Every structure is written in structure tokens, then in C-alpha cells.
Amino acid sequence: MKRALVSIPAATRVFPRGNAAAPLLRFRTPLHIPDDGEYALAIVGEGEGRRRLVQTLLSKHRFHPHPPAPGIFPYAFNWAPREHVPGSSEVVQPPPSIRHLTFSKPSATGEFTDFTARYGALQEEDRDTLFQFFRESLFPAPTEDAITAVSHALRIQHLLNLPLVALSSGQTRRSRIAAGLLASPRMLILEDPFAGLDVQSRREIAGMLGAVNSGAVDLKGTSQGVPDGQEHAMRLVLSLRGTGIIGLPEYVTHIARVIDNEVETLSKEEYVDGVERQGETQHVVPDMARQPVAVQDSQHSTDPVVDVQGVSIAYGDAKVLDDVSWRIHPGERWHLQGSNGSGKTTLLSLILGHHPQSFSLPISTLSLFSKPRREIATPTLRRRIGHASPEIFAAFPRSMGLSAGEVVGTGYEGVFSRRRMSEEQRTRIESLLEPFLDLLVAGKRGKPSLKSTTTATTKSILEHIYDTDFSHFPPNQQALLLFLRAIVSRPSLLILDEASQGMDEETWARCRVLLDREWAEIARDAKEGINEQAVVVVSHWEEEVPWEKGQGRILRLHEGKVVLKE
Numbered sequence: 001m002k003r004a005l006v007s008i009p010a011a012t013r014v015f016p017r018g019n020a021a022a023p024l025l026r027f028r029t030p031l032h033i034p035d036d037g038e039y040a041l042a043i044v045g046e047g048e049g050r051r052r053l054v055q056t057l058l059s060k061h062r063f064h065p066h067p068p069a070p071g072i073f074p075y076a077f078n079w080a081p082r083e084h085v086p087g088s089s090e091v092v093q094p095p096p097s098i099r100h101l102t103f104s105k106p107s108a109t110g111e112f113t114d115f116t117a118r119y120g121a122l123q124e125e126d127r128d129t130l131f132q133f134f135r136e137s138l139f140p141a142p143t144e145d146a147i148t149a150v151s152h153a154l155r156i157q158h159l160l161n162l163p164l165v166a167l168s169s170g171q172t173r174r175s176r177i178a179a180g181l182l183a184s185p186r187m188l189i190l191e192d193p194f195a196g197l198d199v200q201s202r203r204e205i206a207g208m209l210g211a212v213n214s215g216a217v218d219l220k221g222t223s224q225g226v227p228d229g230q231e232h233a234m235r236l237v238l239s240l241r242g243t244g245i246i247g248l249p250e251y252v253t254h255i256a257r258v259i260d261n262e263v264e265t266l267s268k269e270e271y272v273d274g275v276e277r278q279g280e281t282q283h284v285v286p287d288m289a290r291q292p293v294a295v296q297d298s299q300h301s302t303d304p305v306v307d308v309q310g311v312s313i314a315y316g317d318a319k320v321l322d323d324v325s326w327r328i329h330p331g332e333r334w335h336l337q338g339s340n341g342s343g344k345t346t347l348l349s350l351i352l353g354h355h356p357q358s359f360s361l362p363i364s365t366l367s368l369f370s371k372p373r374r375e376i377a378t379p380t381l382r383r384r385i386g387h388a389s390p391e392i393f394a395a396f397p398r399s400m401g402l403s404a405g406e407v408v409g410t411g412y413e414g415v416f417s418r419r420r421m422s423e424e425q426r427t428r429i430e431s432l433l434e435p436f437l438d439l440l441v442a443g444k445r446g447k448p449s450l451k452s453t454t455t456a457t458t459k460s461i462l463e464h465i466y467d468t469d470f471s472h473f474p475p476n477q478q479a480l481l482l483f484l485r486a487i488v489s490r491p492s493l494l495i496l497d498e499a500s501q502g503m504d505e506e507t508w509a510r511c512r513v514l515l516d517r518e519w520a521e522i523a524r525d526a527k528e529g530i531n532e533q534a535v536v537v538v539s540h541w542e543e544e545v546p547w548e549k550g551q552g553r554i555l556r557l558h559e560g561k562v563v564l565k566e
């Protein structure tokens with residue numbers, strides 16, 4: 001048998017530390033990750049199950065029965081003992097054996113982080129460049145040559161001298177993948193690495209990871225201090241959303257599928273055969289069949305909700321928006337497209353009032369809700385625009401003890417702090433939580449699943465979920481709650497900027513059903529029977545746009561310019 005990096009025998013069960021009650025996972029088949037040869041693992045299946053398996057690989061849980069010596073990680077943790085540099089008292093630390101990259105993690109402190117900082121004058125502490133980040137935050141520090149090589153491969157070389165905070169979300173993601181590679185770990189675990197990346201970037205990064213996997217990209221010597229002869233291949237483990245075969249990278253050789261907390265390892269061929277036999281996996285959305293609502297063609301009899309005319313934004317010589325014009329009328333649905341760094345978030349930040357220049361632009365260039373932007377107080381904007389984005393996800397405070405229901409309720413005023421809720425508002429929030437109750441109960445950390453609470457009434461479970469601390473939900477469900485926060489007030493303008501990022505497929509499928517229901521109800525309650533809510537969706541995945549193809553409109557940006565409006 002090949003030397004193993006990870007070796008978990010069949011029938012192993014995984015428990016949270018200090019809790020012997022219910023196992024988190026059970027291995028139906030052995031999971032064996034070899035140290036050499038061709039191998040890359042994709043973890044597929046339910047979002048929570050995938051997360052548990054990743055945590056298991058990171059040694060966060062306890063195994064039963066205790067694996068025979070030398071344990072689950074026969075090789076990874078024994079590798080490269082600390083070495084003395086000859087002739088010096090310095091001790092060279094080997095690079096970490098396992099490195100984990102996740103893209104849906106909130107800020108570590110739980111405090112509110114000001115995601116608008118990147119738009120304004122940069123503070124001194126925000127001026128650290130990407131290059132400095134690579135040099136100063138990785139240990140051992142990568143060589144300059146290694147930074148150049150990896151940056152080139154990931155096409156971020158032009159960003160090396162930019163302050164970190166200035167990077168767009170796709171650029172940040174590429175940079176974090178670059179950092180993961182530069183750290184030169186034995187095993188690199190990437191969770192949903194392709195979400196939030198434009199099509200081109202996805203292809204490039206998939207290709208780059210494939211090249212790393214096959215050894216075609218030579219990462220040897222990327223880190224100073226790796227003892228000679230100890231350079232190694234990097235094992236890739238990808239946790240991927242969806243259980244189909246579309247989007248499965250070519251170089252993946254094995255699959256760990258997690259269903260109902262049972263882990264099964266298959267070769268890629270076995271897995272692909274199985275999926276093909278069943279037909280492409282369909283998502284079953286219990287009791288919530290989609291009933292797409294036809295879009296009303298508003299004949300523009302009403303004033304636009306957003307009127308941007310010839311707006312340009314530049315930082316020094318870098319033009320981020322270049323003469324952009326865009327009118328959004330009530331009831332219109334727009335898919336805002338453009339590759340990473342093309343200016344989408346910057347354009348939305350002007351509309352949302354997050355960008356300092358939102359207020360100071362020439363009066364004729366930006367009108368919102370039929371008024372020049374300058375005549376609208378920012379709190380009014382916050383009330384009228386529902387907004388969900390990866391930036392809000394990262395910034396929303398986790399340390400203030402807000403409950404799930406309270407977080408959804410902050411959407412009425414678009415704030416980040418507790419507010420008093422009326423009885424009517426509470427009922428509305430509960431009606432939004434209800435279709436997701438089974439997911440929310442199952443996802444709560446260390447709490448019983450809905451299956452074991454059959455005696456509880458829906459009402460009492462609902463109240464319980466409403467009052468549960470937001471931070472006790474896993475990231476997937478925090479993203480769901482922030483989506484509900486965006487729609488709770490039925491705002492005149494709804495901006496869903498990569499809102500599905502971090503959610504698993506079933507959760508997002510249910511969100512889409514909920515949106516259909518919302519739009520039907522808004523139309524039913526309106527005087528003219530027309531859904532007047534304008535919606536802007538930013539997504540690099542066409543299939544994630546929550547309306548039928550051809551029903552909405554498209555605005556596409558390229559390097560800050562509008563290149564398509566249809």
C-alpha cells in the first residue's frame with residue numbers, strides 16, 4: 001500500500017470533542033489519501049456534512065474507535081521535524097502540513113468590520129500591499145521568485161502593489177489561493193474555491209490547481225527553510241457544492257460523498273457512473289415547488305428607481321468606472337455581469353450609499369427613487385434597498401448576541417444592530433424562517449435535529465430558532481439569514497450581490513422558491529397588481545440567477561465600461 005497522508009478505516013465514527021452523544025460522521029468505506037502518485041479528492045454532498053468532513057481532516061474532532069498507531073495522519077504530522085540551521089541558533093519551522101482555505105468565514109473577532117473602508121481614503125494600517133501580505137504573513141516567508149511565479153500563474157501580478165483592501169472579492173480569492181500555494185503545505189484543502197469567480201478565472205484556477213496537482217507547476221523551493229530533499233507534492237482536497245458531475249475538475253481522482261452524515265469514498269469513475277445512472281441529480285425541494293412569476297413589462301410609465309448618468313470613478317490613474325449610465329425601473333430585473341475587478345461592486349456601492357463619492361458626485365449623475373442622491377439621507381436609502389453580499393456576510397457582527405430573528409429584523413432599517421420589532425414584523429420574520437425550519441434546526445451546532453424533536457410543535461421550534469444566537473448557526477445558514485434580512489421589508493430595490501455564496505444548493509433552491517412567492521405576493525398586494533420591486537443580481541453563474549433565462553435584463557461591465565445593456 002502507498003504511504004498514507006490520511007488513513008481512516010471503515011466504520012470509524014467521528015464525535016465532537018467532549019460529547020459522546022451523536023456521531024457527526026460515520027465512514028462507510030475507508031478514506032485513504034496517499035502521499036504520492038496521482039490523487040486529488042473532491043468532497044461532495046450536503047453542505048453541513050462536507051463541513052464536518054473538512055473539520056475532521058483538520059483534527060477538530062475525535063475518532064472512535066481510536067485508530068491503530070500511527071493514527072489517522074500517519075505521515076502528515078510527523079513530517080519534517082524542526083531543524084537547526086547549521087551555525088546558528090535559529091530553528092527552522094517546517095511549513096504547516098495541512099492548510100485550509102475557506103471563503104465563507106466571517107471575521108475572526110466577531111466585531112463589525114467596515115467593508116466600505118476600501119472605497120475611501122485609506123488608513124495607514126490599510127495600506128499593506130498584497131506583496132507585503134505574502135512576505136510578512138506566511139511562515140516561512142516565500143521567496144520573491146516564488147511570489148512572482150505563483151502570482152503570474154494566478155494572474156495577480158498586476159495587483160501585487162495594491163493595498164489589500166482595494167482588491168475586489170474575486171481578486172481577494174485568487175490572492176488567498178496564491179497564499180495557500182505559497183505556504184507549500186502537504187495537503188491543501190479548499191472549500192468552494194470557485195464560487196464568486198468569473199468563468200475565465202474559474203477555468204484558469206482549475207487549470208492552475210490541476211497543474212499543481214500533476215506536478216507540472218514546480219512549487220519546490222517556494223518557501224525558504226524547507227530542508228533539501230524534503231520538498232514534496234501537494235495533495236489537493238476540494239470541497240465542492242453540488243453532487244452532479246458538472247464542474248468536477250478533470251484531475252480529481254476520488255470522491256468522498258457525504259449524505260446523511262455517512263461518508264463514502266469512491267473512485268471518480270464509480271461516482272460518475274452512479275450519477276449518470278440516476279440521471280443528473282435533481283434537487284428535491286420539499287413542499288415548495290417553484291412557480292415562476294412572469295415579469296411585468298413596466299412601460300416605464302413610472303420614474304426610475306436608479307438613474308446613473310455618465311459616472312466615472314478613479315483611484316489615481318486607475319479608472320474603476322468609466323462613463324457608466326444605467327436606469328433601473330420599478331419591477332425590472334437586472335443581471336449585473338462582468339469579470340472579477342470589472343467594477344460591479346463599486347457601481348453598487350454608489351447606489352447603496354457606501355461609497356464616499358455617492359454623496360459628492362455631480363447632482364445630475366446619480367438619482368435614486370426620483371431624487372438626486374444628495375437629497376436623500378443615507379438611513380432612508382438603507383430602508384428602501386435590501387442588500388445581501390459577501391461583504392455584508394463578512395462584516396455582520398457575531399459578537400453582539402443578536403438572535404436569528406433579530407438579525408433578519410435588522411433588514412427593516414438596513415442596520416447592523418438590535419432594534420425593537422412590532423408584532424406584525426415578528427410575524428413576518430417567522431413566515432420567512434418557516435420554509436427553512438428543518439435546515440435551521442439541523443444546522444444548529446450541538447443541538448438535536450428536527451427528527452428527534454417530533455413532539456415539538458412547529459410554532460415552538462420556530463420560536464426557538466427565532467431566539468437562537470445568530471453566531472450559533474453554521475456559515476451556510478448565516479448566509480441564509482442574511483438573505484432573509486435583505487428581503488424582509490419588501491424593499492423597492494433588492495440587490496443580491498453573490499447572495500448564494502456560502503449557501504449549499506438546496507438552501508439556495510429554496511430561496512429561489514421563496515423569491516417567486518414574494519414577487520407573487522407583492523404583485524397581489526399592489527394596487528395595479530404589478531410587482532414593482534426592482535431587483536439586481538450579481539452572479540458569475542447564470543444558473544443562479546433567480547428568474548428564467550430571457551426574463552430579465554443584462555448590464556455587463558468590462559474594465560469599468562458598460563459593454564452590454566440589453
Ligand SMILES: Nc1ncnc2c1ncn2[C@@H]1O[C@H](COP(=O)(O)OP(=O)(O)OP(=O)(O)O)[C@@H](O)[C@H]1O
Nearest residue numbers: 166168169170171315320340341342343344345346
Ligand atoms: N483604492 C484603490 N486603488 C486602486 N484600485 C482599486 C482601489 N479600490 C478598488 N480598486 C480596483 O477597482 C476594481 C473594481 O473593483 P470591484 O470590487 O468593483 O470589482 P467587481 O467587479 O465587483 O469584482 P468581483 O467580481 O471580484 O467582486 C478592482 O480592479 C480593484 O482592484
